[in-house]
Amino acid sequence: MAGLPYDVRREVVVVTGAGGIGTAVARRLGSGRILFLADAAR
Numbered sequence: 001m002a003g004l005p006y007d008v009r010r011e012v013v014v015v016t017g018a019g020g021i022g023t024a025v026a027r028r029l030g031s032g033r034i035l036f037l038a039d040a041a042r
Helices: 020-029
Strands: 012-016 034-038
Touching: 012 020, 020 034
Parallel strands: 012 034
Antiparallel strands: none
């Protein structure tokens, strides 16, 4: 995170399962945060 002071804290949202519900959750909670989406297929 270049250019940010060291004392700045960033919120991270991790959503596992990027299907319909996971996408809705990511949109709802991800605003202004670092968002990590994960999905697994067997």
